[in-house]
Amino acid sequence: MAEKHNLIINGSGSYGGGFFNKIKIRGEGTITSDFECEAFKTYGTSSILKNGTAGKFDVYGEVEILGNLVVDEMKIFGTAAVGGTGAIRKTKVWGTLDLGNRFSGEEVDIKGSLSVKGDAEFEIFQSTGAFEISGLLNAGIVKLNPRFGTSNADEIGGEKIIVKRKLGFFPFFTGDGSLEARVIEGDEIFLENTRAEVVRGNRVHIGVGCEIGLVEYKEEFTADANARVKQHRKVG
Template sequence: MTRGQNLTINGSGNYPGGQYDKISIRGDGTINTDVECSAFHIFGTSEALENLKTGSVKVFGEAEVKGNMESEEMLIMGTMAVGGRAALKKMKILGTLDVGENLTGDEANIKGTISVGGDVEYETFESSGGFEIKGLLNADKINISLRFGQSFAEEIGGGMITVKKKSNSFLPFGKETGMLTAKVIEGDIVYLENTKADIVRGKKVKIGTGCQIGTVEYTNELTQDQSSTIKTKTKTNL
């Protein structure tokens, strides 16, 4: 990453883009053009009117990038919005992330919520929060813990897909549990709980508790919990 001078904003104002070392915003700052930096740390409110490329991102306040974004590592405790596409190699979301187009990277760890207007593609995707993905969620390993609320993806594809309900420790007596909804879920090994899907495909498929599935297509093995419904079961040969 190209090194430049630091940019520290404690008050409010508009600043040019370009190449910086570290950007730290504790007030209210707007960056007018493309910006590239080694670290982008937001404790207040920031707005980048075009594209952002950075090594480390930490958002404790509110940040918005109108264009596209690239980062090596990201931690969001507050809220962040990216208008275009986002390439976030290693991200941890404890707050909220909103991406207008596609989201890609290596490792995704979501304890808060994400909303994505396009596809999501990662090597590993772990969520114990909530998500709304209007396209395809694709990862080699997908591990989803449903604690509360509704999570949605148009399609889900991967090698190993695990979806489990998880009791909410903050509401030990509450009846609310999370639910995942997708049109198509396809993987090599698929285990589902609390899931609604039109089609599930896999080599080895296990339908656990609380599921409503239209069609299951499997090549090797299918097991089903008695509390779940599957309308059509089809064993296929590769």
Template sequence: MEKGQNLTINGSGNYPGGRYDKVSIRGEGTIESNVECSTFHIYGTSEALENVKAGSVKVIGETVVMGKMESGDMLVMGTLSIAGESALKKIKILGTLEVGERLSGETANIKGSISVGGDVEYERFDLSGGFEIKGLLNADTINIALRFGNSSAEEIGGGKITIKRKTSLLPFVKDEGSLVVKVIEGDEVFLENTTADIVRGKLVKVGSGCQIGRVEYSTDFIQDKHSTVKMSEKI
């Protein structure tokens, strides 16, 4: 396929990969090999059997990528599942993102949920919802509002790390989100509703709802009376 052609699927069927200008699926489509395009817009259901590389991605329905994925701007209002490593430069997730291996990029704005089988690395990571990260979450700035469920990560590292509980606006939803992580390490660390083995930082503030094994700090340490810290040490 020569770049400049469009792939538009309004019904259902299997289509070859290749180089396209725009890919638009409004029905149910399967792309059988590697695809590279300027825009990748899914309004129905799609499956890419190999790798996807796109400038702009929009998923309103449900998309499965069986290989790796690389993109510039991405908006997900439905569900996007990627089996392999993913380099997604700027993401806005209003639904669900699942990545089987490592996830990296520049800015992440998530108001839904993500599940990642490896490390996550961004310059700025903002999340209001829930997450499961099997490896390290690393970003210069991390802002997490635990809105629902039990979130988890192996480790969290960065410059300024803020993890807060976020109560639901719905009167019949009483649950708050919580986080379980082995190690948190940053320059400035503020925590709520967090269970961690070790927290390290220059300034560490442990707010309400926390269970911390050990805090190591170099400048200042503040602890809420409704949290438990087994051991703290200025280093």
């Protein structure tokens, strides 16, 4: 088997794809066809015209992938846009990540912003930033502490769904971020600063800052005195 070489772009350049050990871009770089590498790093502006596969994928500048992206571990400190699907085992976002189609993996941690034009599916989904998911967000554990803006998804499903106001460094300050969803459904649900048409679960707590149209619960329902719940009913 041929030895994998490194692809280093300093300044500007356009290169074909292939199999590489490391890809590192400082400046402006374009990869014109499918590539696979152990590690990808960009500090400047990168364009990938087809599909990409990488063990590690680190973005400190800007990168645009027109096709699909398959990665084991991704870290975004800058801006990344994926035109197709993203299958990424572990993702951490301090900057911005946009996907034009489905996003899936084991674990994602959003401290910046995430946009998905499709469904998103993970084992663990955590966010202290903001996200917009046009379809279903499905995860075993959904843990949200929104610090800013309004995060939204059409539907959210999971075994445990927790949305809590983000506490600041000072006791009198809390983050003013919120969550909006059409439907939220899970086994255990704890919500604050959330607006939803329907919430369904086994055990449901509706906390401060919530506006809920209907709560359907099987075992237990509690609501804060300052929460607004139009209807609630026990089912099953």
